[in-house]
Amino acid sequence: MVRIAVVGAGVVGLTSATLLQEAFPKASITILADRFGEDTVSDVAAGLYRPGLQFQGQNQEITKKWLRDAYDYYMKILNSDYADEAGVKRASGYVFSMNNPKIVRNFLMEPVVEEFRMCTQEELDQYKMKYGTYAVSVLAECRRFLPFLTRKFEEQGGRIVKRFLNSLEELADDYDIVCNCSGFGAKDLCGDNLVTPMRGQVFKVRAPWVKHFYYVDYDTYILPGFDCITLGGTRQFDSYNTEVCKHDAQSIWERCTNFLPSLKKAEILKEAVGLRPYRSIVRVEKELMKFDSGKTLKVVHNYGHGGYGVMAAPGTSIHAVSLVKEMLGMQSKL
Ligand SMILES: Cc1cc2nc3c(=O)[nH]c(=O)nc-3n(C[C@H](O)[C@H](O)[C@H](O)COP(=O)(O)OP(=O)(O)OC[C@H]3O[C@@H](n4cnc5c(N)ncnc54)[C@H](O)[C@@H]3O)c2cc1C
Known part of the structure; x- marks a missing residue:
């Protein structure tokens, strides 16, 4: 029996683990991680499918395939009767700017999602904005999605071990x-200095009257999920601070309530900080690791998703599973 270990229980690890179970139904699959659920970066995310233009794989073709595969994966859940349980919903909303007509466009997202169009003048007037686009996309809320994947993994015989790995x-x-x-753990675990923290701070609030998502200039965003709305944000490169910063909180609150004044009445559920695992090129790659002890280990890497790990996890994980097949030298199901 093939023994597969998945390191990590964030959205990327859990998605990979469940896809590996589908590809290798007879294998023994174990997830090893030191943090789970709300202690992961994944839990901080809003989970909206909206790729940033800096999101990249090894080339444009691979990047586009990841994005298409990920969208199809979420649409399959969205069209199932377990979408609510999995935390997957349709999300519609706006990207606005007062400064730059280019930043409201998104060539990675436009060909994939259900709807993407320029705003009408009426919409721009309503929100007092100069440039804008409207999109209908999809969102996966990790507070539901991670437990959903965990249940699925365990029901299919997967084993979960809480353990910190030094190597x-x-x-x-x-x-x-x-x-x-x-x-982000790959920075130490693989000595990969290309992995850099991109600090994000958010509020999670209850404001059920807000139905659309909004992105506005200066990293201001309002993203409604199932049980809460994420208000952000910050994007601080190379910052390791995992504490809530009161100055960031003040700035986020002012920017979001200036844009949508009704948010002043929102109930604050929590404030959270996450270090996005940024890497200029997301690493989905095979490696035969050779250690000083003489031991070797087959590894398929799947990390470095920066601010786009929830939306992209199924795409990169489908790729990672195909690399596991290649490394094990098998094409058929085991
Ligand atoms: C404020 C904010 C908003 C965001 N919004 C979005 C969004 O709208 N859409 C989107 O797609 N993405 C968003 N993201 C990005 C998203 O959260 C990340 O890209 C994603 O969570 C990365 O998932 P991951 O599984 O790689 O990492 P993590 O969730 O951090 O999981 C890593 C796992 O690896 C384990 N691990 C690491 N090192 C070790 C070790 N040495 N030994 C044992 N275990 C180890 C950890 O314990 C953990 O289980 C946002 C992020 C932030 C901070």
């Missing part, structure tokens, strides 16, 4: 192959 070498004796979905 992937610790897995060399017990597993045939490792899928490394350690997010």
Whole structure:
């Protein structure tokens, strides 16, 4: 029996693990991670499918395939009877700017999502904005999506182990192959200095009257999920601060309530900070690791999704599963 380890229980690890179960129904699959659920970066995310233009794989073709595969994966859930349980919903809304007509467009998103169009003059007038686009996309809320994937994984016989790894070498004796979905942890685990924290701070509030998502200039966003709305944000490159900063909180609150004054009445549920695992090129790659001890380990990396890990996880994970197949030298189901 093939023994597969998945390192990481964030959205990338759990998505990879469940897709590996589909591809290798007879394999023994174990998730190893030191943080779960609300202790992961994934839990901080709003989970909207809206790729940033800096989101990249090794080339444009691969990037587009990831994005298409991810969208199709979420649409399949959206059209099922377990969409609510999985935390997947349709999300419609606006991207606005007072400064720049280019930043409201999105060549990665436009060909994929259900609807994408320029705003009408009436819409621009309503929100007192100069440039804008409207889109209908999809959102996966990790507060529901991670427990959903965890249940699915365990029901299909997957094993979950809480453990911190100092090195992937610790897995060399017990597993045939490792899928490394350690997010920001890959910086230390793989000595990958291309992984850089991109600090994000948000409010999670209750304001059920807000139905659309909004992105406005200066990283201001209002993203309604199932049970709460995410108000953001910050995008602080190379900042390791995981504490809530009161100056950031004040700025986020002012920017969001200036744009949508009704948010002043919103109930604040919590404030949260996450270090997005930014890497200039998201790493989905095979590696045969060789250690000083003489041990070797087959590894497929799947990390470095920056601010787009929720929306892109199914796409990069489908790719990672195909690399696991290649590394194990198998085309058929085991
Ligand atoms: C404010 C904010 C808003 C965001 N909004 C969105 C959004 O709207 N849409 C979107 O798509 N993305 C969004 N993101 C980005 C998204 O949250 C991340 O890209 C995504 O969560 C990365 O997932 P991950 O599984 O790689 O990492 P994580 O969720 O951090 O999981 C990493 C896992 O690896 C484990 N691990 C790491 N190192 C080790 C080790 N040495 N030993 C054992 N286990 C280890 C951890 O314990 C954890 O289980 C947002 C992020 C932030 C901060």
